[in-house]
Amino acid sequence: MDYVRIGTVKDLGSTKIKSYKIFGRIIAVLKKADGSYEAIEAACKHQGADLTTGERKGWTVTCPRHGWKYDLETGHCLNHDSLPLKKYNLKIDGEDIHVSLQPIEE
Numbered sequence: 001m002d003y004v005r006i007g008t009v010k011d012l013g014s015t016k017i018k019s020y021k022i023f024g025r026i027i028a029v030l031k032k033a034d035g036s037y038e039a040i041e042a043a044c045k046h047q048g049a050d051l052t053t054g055e056r057k058g059w060t061v062t063c064p065r066h067g068w069k070y071d072l073e074t075g076h077c078l079n080h081d082s083l084p085l086k087k088y089n090l091k092i093d094g095e096d097i098h099v100s101l102q103p104i105e106e
C-alpha cells in the first residue's frame with residue numbers, strides 16, 4: 001500500500017483535527033483521547049464542503065453549508081441517508097503523518 005506524507009502531528013494543535021487537500025481529496029487527521037490518530041474523508045457527501053470548518057461537538061461535526069451532521073469516528077452521516085465518509089490508513093513516523101493513497105475498503 002502506498003502512503004504519502006501530508007504533515008506533522010504539530011499541525012493538529014489544540015483542536016486535535018486538521019484537514020489536508022491531497023490529490024483533489026479532503027482528508028482530516030484526528031487525534032483521539034487515547035492519543036491515537038485516524039484519517040478520514042472530510043468532504044461533505046452533499047456538496048463537498050470541508051467538514052473540519054463546521055461546528056464540532058466531540059467528534060460530531062455539522063457541515064457549515066447545509067447542516068448535514070457526521071460522526072467523524074465512524075464516518076456515518078447522522079441526519080441524512082448517505083454513504084459513510086471513507087477512512088484511510090495512517091502511519092506516524094517520528095512527527096510526520098503519512099496516509100494511504102487509497103481508502104480502506106469496508
Ligand code: FES
Pocket residue numbers: 044045046047048049063064065066067068
Ligand atoms: S455541502 Fe455539506 S450539507 Fe451541503
